[in-house]
Amino acid sequence: MHVALLYPPATDPTAPYLALPTLTAFLRTNGVRVTQIDANLEAFDALLSPAPLLAARDRIEAHLASLDARPSLDHEAQLAYTALWRARGDAQAAPLGVERAKATLRDEDAFYDPDAYADAVATIEAALRVISASYFPLRVDFTAYRTPFALTTPAEIARDAAPERDPFDDYIRDDLAPRLRAAKVALVGLSVAFPGQLAPAYSFAHKLKELVPGVHLTVGGPAITQMLIRLKGRALARALGPFDSAVVFEGEHALLALVRALETGTSLRELTNVVVRDPLLGARYLAAHGMEDLKVLPAPDFDGLPLDRYLSPSLILPYDPTRGCYWGKCTFCHYGLAEVGTASYRERAVPDMVEHLEALQNKHGTHRFYFSQDSVAPKTLVKLAEGLLGAGLDLRWATDLKPEKYLTQERADLLKRAGAVACALGVETASPRVLALIDKGAPVETVRDVIVRLGEAGVAAEAMCFTDFPTETADEAVETLRFLGDLQEDVALFIVGEFDLTHGALVAQEPGKFGLADVWQLEGDELGLGLFYEEAEPAKSDEDRARVDAALGRLSSHWLLRHYPWAGAISTAHTVLYYERYGQDAFRALASTRGPRVLGSRSRTAPARFDIAEAARAEAREKDIWHTLVFEQRRVSRAAHAELAGQATALLPAARPRTYRFAAGKELAPEKVVGRRPHTSPNASKAPAARKGKGPAPVPARVSERRARRV
Numbered sequence: 001m002h003v004a005l006l007y008p009p010a011t012d013p014t015a016p017y018l019a020l021p022t023l024t025a026f027l028r029t030n031g032v033r034v035t036q037i038d039a040n041l042e043a044f045d046a047l048l049s050p051a052p053l054l055a056a057r058d059r060i061e062a063h064l065a066s067l068d069a070r071p072s073l074d075h076e077a078q079l080a081y082t083a084l085w086r087a088r089g090d091a092q093a094a095p096l097g098v099e100r101a102k103a104t105l106r107d108e109d110a111f112y113d114p115d116a117y118a119d120a121v122a123t124i125e126a127a128l129r130v131i132s133a134s135y136f137p138l139r140v141d142f143t144a145y146r147t148p149f150a151l152t153t154p155a156e157i158a159r160d161a162a163p164e165r166d167p168f169d170d171y172i173r174d175d176l177a178p179r180l181r182a183a184k185v186a187l188v189g190l191s192v193a194f195p196g197q198l199a200p201a202y203s204f205a206h207k208l209k210e211l212v213p214g215v216h217l218t219v220g221g222p223a224i225t226q227m228l229i230r231l232k233g234r235a236l237a238r239a240l241g242p243f244d245s246a247v248v249f250e251g252e253h254a255l256l257a258l259v260r261a262l263e264t265g266t267s268l269r270e271l272t273n274v275v276v277r278d279p280l281l282g283a284r285y286l287a288a289h290g291m292e293d294l295k296v297l298p299a300p301d302f303d304g305l306p307l308d309r310y311l312s313p314s315l316i317l318p319y320d321p322t323r324g325c326y327w328g329k330c331t332f333c334h335y336g337l338a339e340v341g342t343a344s345y346r347e348r349a350v351p352d353m354v355e356h357l358e359a360l361q362n363k364h365g366t367h368r369f370y371f372s373q374d375s376v377a378p379k380t381l382v383k384l385a386e387g388l389l390g391a392g393l394d395l396r397w398a399t400d401l402k403p404e405k406y407l408t409q410e411r412a413d414l415l416k417r418a419g420a421v422a423c424a425l426g427v428e429t430a431s432p433r434v435l436a437l438i439d440k441g442a443p444v445e446t447v448r449d450v451i452v453r454l455g456e457a458g459v460a461a462e463a464m465c466f467t468d469f470p471t472e473t474a475d476e477a478v479e480t481l482r483f484l485g486d487l488q489e490d491v492a493l494f495i496v497g498e499f500d501l502t503h504g505a506l507v508a509q510e511p512g513k514f515g516l517a518d519v520w521q522l523e524g525d526e527l528g529l530g531l532f533y534e535e536a537e538p539a540k541s542d543e544d545r546a547r548v549d550a551a552l553g554r555l556s557s558h559w560l561l562r563h564y565p566w567a568g569a570i571s572t573a574h575t576v577l578y579y580e581r582y583g584q585d586a587f588r589a590l591a592s593t594r595g596p597r598v599l600g601s602r603s604r605t606a607p608a609r610f611d612i613a614e615a616a617r618a619e620a621r622e623k624d625i626w627h628t629l630v631f632e633q634r635r636v637s638r639a640a641h642a643e644l645a646g647q648a649t650a651l652l653p654a655a656r657p658r659t660y661r662f663a664a665g666k667e668l669a670p671e672k673v674v675g676r677r678p679h680t681s682p683n684a685s686k687a688p689a690a691r692k693g694k695g696p697a698p699v700p701a702r703v704s705e706r707r708a709r710r711v
Contacts, residue, residue, distance in 0.1 A: 001263045006037050007038050007190075008040060018318040020191055024303075030256055036304050054095045072652050081612070087130055089664040097598060100123070106311060112577075112582075123664075141563075148641070149638060151199055157199070172204060176208075188212070189220065192222075198227070202242065216245070219247070233284070245258060248285060250291055273290050291324070294346040294348050299319075299359065320348075323346050325345055330438055332505055340509060342374050351387065378406045388419060395418075399422075412454050416458050424464055427464055430447075454490075463493075463494040470515045470533070471515040478548060520533075560588075575587075610652075
């Protein structure tokens, strides 16, 4: 049997991810013919090109012309009008600059020119905004793929797979599907590691089912596993949608068993950890131990991936020395392939790690690696460092690490000598009370010591933090920011996200212990991707939140910070390359560099038939609508949304058009205002008087009150 493993959009295209190479290695070791396809890289590389961006520009202009031809704009049309106008400057520039931007990111010299790099990133991001606007209301980037009702029902999933709503449709129909047919692939497996890949994975499956007749479609990975294991029977069958089966938890042996069953024509019903349809129940799986023995697994196999096409000048390969989390107690955490919390901790033998890394270095000609796992034990990392030095390997590597007092200055120095470039540390919070609620296990003083020791050793210490854990006060949030500020000369980069409640976290399992009065899902969210909560006593007022945000803004000004996956974000290939070239202080030194420019940008003007500022008021109204749906009605559907949106007064054309100046990456600016004030649209619903709670989205495009952010 010929098996194809696909890694779908939307995620990081700067380096290969570990999912496909680990599965490929195991299947090939067992004699299975495997083709692995990084469809994320391929699809984005194709989409971020002049011809598709010119087509996107034309879609934007055509959509605007159709809206301008209307006698008035309702709520939805006002949202579209605003988004399309904002993208016009980007749409003019991106087709001209995108090839140069990609070339910069792949060029050994231009990549390390901070100004050229900044311009390239700005151009790629402008291109992504163009794609999003041309498929409005889609938002797509390298972390998210969102439409307002995506993933709530199978019908919405199928709707978003339609060619006119899917920017990846041409890639699938004209490139991917013909290759799979020509190769006579019998099984296609999609690996869905991140939430941003869920909607595209379903869209891919809908099309491949049509375009590759007879193929068996399966799906696996952390994001799909965490969704499917909460569903049963008919709901589970509906969630399978276009897929014939799904592999839950870790996939090596379960996927191999599925291949063997398909090869021999035997029933799939007795396979463990494989979701199959059932004529009586709808769908089911036989649960079994879902954690592989890492000591007997082969090294990742990258053969067949386009290693020279990633958007980086140098190849950084991921490697998994361990799986699971050796601590496994953090109450906020639901991460990886486990029902609750994190998977049990397992390690490869250190001699095997060294042998694997040396073989990968020799085969692929790279000395750069990211040790990709949930959390490696510091003792094991030290042993690996000793093994690398003993073998004489000259590597450069980074990893994620839990700060422990075990990491003395001597051991930090050892990591540096063995090639450590950066360690991303799970700091979480600097409030002792909140830290105890999280059950992180290391006091603030230990965390501070580890950051300083790594810095003294020359290893970039990255701090991963978040605010808004239940009952956290504004003073406690500011305490975390003050902690980072006090260590400004030692912290290489930081992230401050915001707590999101997930089903498998202990907080969701026992909400009363953490000050939560209520936890709920939304009626109509069939896949249950959204989880919301209300604190028994709200810990922060709106003024408190504004104070925390202001403090965060002041703190951030001392670093050059970017969104994932760019240089200046935690745990990215580009960031590691910049550390290697410029040292651990790279992003403090670059904090004062000039602002980025979108390549190909120039200023233009055009008249707007409707007042854009008035149309933009629909965005605040949209937030209010979603607040009502999520926190008051606790339901989600197109009908419920339309009922609230229909209360908005239509926007009439301006008495005399305004002329606006627009350019890529710039705010729209009216050239002049003439004539009388245009008709306006009042909000359809009142703004909430108080913040009731927060949580992850029921759908990718939710408007919950605050979102996790990278800063």
